[in-house]
Structure formats: structure tokens, C-alpha cells
Amino acid sequence: MKNKNLKKLLNINSKNFEIAEIIKKELNKFIIIIRSKNQRYKYINKIHLSKFSIKLGQNEKKGYIFFIKKKINKIRVPKYKTIISLSKKYVSKIDYIKGIDVNYLDIEGLKYLLKYSVKTKKKINIKKYLNIINDNFKSIYSFDISKELIIDWSRITRKFKQDIYISSSHGDFTHKNLIKQKNNYFMIDFEFFSKKRIYLYDSIHWLIPPLLKRTNNFLMRNINFSFLFIFYLKMFYMLIGYNISKNQVKVNLTLYFLEQKFFYKLPNILTKEKKLLSQKRIKESKYLSRIYSRQLNYLLK
Numbered sequence: 346m347k348n349k350n351l352k353k354l355l356n357i358n359s360k361n362f363e364i365a366e367i368i369k370k371e372l373n374k375f376i377i378i379i380r381s382k383n384q385r386y387k388y389i390n391k392i393h394l395s396k397f398s399i400k401l402g403q404n405e406k407k408g409y410i411f412f413i414k415k416k417i418n419k420i421r422v423p424k425y426k427t428i429i430s431l432s433k434k435y436v437s438k439i440d441y442i443k444g445i446d447v448n449y450l451d452i453e454g455l456k457y458l459l460k461y462s463v464k465t466k467k468k469i470n471i472k473k474y475l476n477i478i479n480d481n482f483k484s485i486y487s488f489d490i491s492k493e494l495i496i497d498w499s500r501i502t503r504k505f506k507q508d509i510y511i512s513s514s515h516g517d518f519t520h521k522n523l524i525k526q527k528n529n530y531f532m533i534d535f536e537f538f539s540k541k542r543i544y545l546y547d548s549i550h551w552l553i554p555p556l557l558k559r560t561n562n563f564l565m566r567n568i569n570f571s572f573l574f575i576f577y578l579k580m581f582y583m584l585i586g587y588n589i590s591k592n593q594v595k596v597n598l599t600l601y602f603l604e605q606k607f608f609y610k611l612p613n614i615l616t617k618e619k620k621l622l623s624q625k626r627i628k629e630s631k632y633l634s635r636i637y638s639r640q641l642n643y644l645l646k
């Protein structure tokens with residue numbers, strides 16, 4: 346998109362503001378960084394132009410509104426505003442947070458969010474979680490996976506009989522979506538937010554995917570790494586002072602792997618409608634879906 350068209354679309358006051366950077370993302374999405382000409386203020390415009398991306402943009406709004414209202418120790422959320430909401434276009438405005446990038450080993454922010462998840466968790470029968478997964482895929486991605494879930498779900502309910510705990514979830518809680526500013530941490534990017542997921546979802550999502558990427562060559566050789574993941578998670582929770590049983594870790598990891606298996610199938614479905622993703626992303630997603638599927642099978646043996 347040209348600067349002239351962007352300024353008109355975003356209604357930028359050219360006298361006081363200018364476009365600092367344009368970042369084109371997949372799914373026909375643009376991130377525009379706007380700065381004041383005196384360099385004192387920045388904000389971000391997100392532009393969603395595909396049906397799938399617009400759905401994510403609308404879901405992100407729900408995430409910002411939800412977490413802005415919550416009082417989580419040391420965790421903050423930037424100001425958010427919807428600028429345009431149409432069937433073929435969704436634009437938001439988000440405060441730019443100037444701070445320090447967080448790395449995988451900086452787990453302070455993770456500890457604060459986990460403490461909130463533990464505090465607000467609610468007990469449900471595991472059988473009810475099937476509807477939660479289905480509802481999440483429909484509301485966030487507009488896809489119905491109920492038929493595909495049946496086989497995996499029957500195996501899960503045969504394996505696990507206990508109740509589980511659910512809580513709200515950022516959905517993509519990684520060090521890339523956390524910014525440290527003085528003594529606080531700012532969460533950003535809520536496109537995969539949900540009010541209901543397994544309460545350990547965000548902590549597992551922070552800890553496990555980077556390990557999968559480092560061990561993927563071995564994983565594709567049919568090696569069972571699930572017991573190592575369970576041990577790693579159990580040790581992590583113990584080290585930060587949270588006592589949880591091995592079985593609780595296992596059932597949460599199983600349900601996390603289930604969701605990831607189907608999440609990484611989505612890019613292949615999307616390309617059948619329109620080329621919104623690169624071939625590299627599609628190939629990588631197929632690969633990750635197989636990895637999660639394989640590790641899920643090991644957990645359900």
C-alpha cells in the first residue's frame with residue numbers, strides 16, 4: 346500500500362504525524378507505525394484486509410478489552426481503539442510501548458500471568474472441554490473442526506477421567522509478545538485470545554514450542570519426547586513454587602497438543618480459498634501439525 350493511500354485510510358494528520366514504518370504480514374495484514382514529527386509519541390495501526398485476518402482483528406479487540414479491565418500484578422496492556430470495522434476491512438489503533446525486549450529465559454512476566462490463571466481457574470468436567478475447543482475454533486478462526494476432533498477426543502476421554510481447570514488465555518503468550526518497561530510487563534497481540542482454555546495453556550505455550558523447534562529433527566524420527574516435556578514442565582512449576590501433580594501436567598499438555606495439531610492444519614485450509622500464506626509457511630505448518638499429532642499419540646498410548 347502506498348503512503349498516500351494509507352494516510353487517507355488512517356486519516357493521519359500530516360502536519361503533526363508521519364508514517365515511520367510499514368510492515369506487511371501474511372494473511373493480507375499490515376502493521377503501520379506512526380510517529381509524531383517531534384519524535385515524542387508513537388502509535389500502531391493494524392490493518393486487516395482478508396476475511397480470516399479481519400476475524401483475528403476482531404478477536405484481538407476482545408482480548409484487549411478483557412485484559413485492560415483485569416488487575417494483574419506487574420502486567421499491563423496498551424491502550425486500544427477500533428478505527429474502522431467493515432466486512433472487508435478492519436483497522437485498529439494501539440499505543441506503541443517503548444521498552445526492553447523479553448527473552449525466553451526472562452520468566453518474570455510468565456510467573457505473574459500464571460499466578461493470575463491459577464487464581465481465576467474454574468473446574469469443569471473434561472468432557473465439556475470438547476465444546477470449548479470447538480467454540481474457540483469457530484469464534485476465532487471461523488472453522489468447524491467438530492467432526493475431525495471426534496477420534497482424538499474419544500481417546501482422550503478414555504485416557505483421562507478427572508476434572509480439569511480452565512481460565513482466560515492470551516493465546517500466543519511468548520517472549521515476542523511481552524515488553525518490559527521499568528518494573529512492568531506489557532502484553533501485546535491478542536489475536537488468539539480466548540476467555541476459556543486450559544489454565545496452563547499460556548505457560549505451556551511459552552515453554553514448549555521453542556523446545557519443539559530445537560528438537561524437530563529427532564521428533565520426525567518417531568522419538569517420544571512427551572515424557573521429557575512433562576518432566577520439564579513439572580520442574581518449572583515446582584521451581585516457581587507451584588505444586589501440581591504429574592497427571593495434571595500430562596492432561597494439560599495433551600489438550601494443548603490437541604489444539605496445536607488442528608491450529609497448524611488451518612494454513613492448508615486457507616490456501617484452498619485464497620493464497621494468503623507463503624509456501625514456506627504452509628510447509629512449516631504441515632510439518633508442525635505432524636509433530637504435535639505424533640507427540641499427542643505418544644501421550645495417549
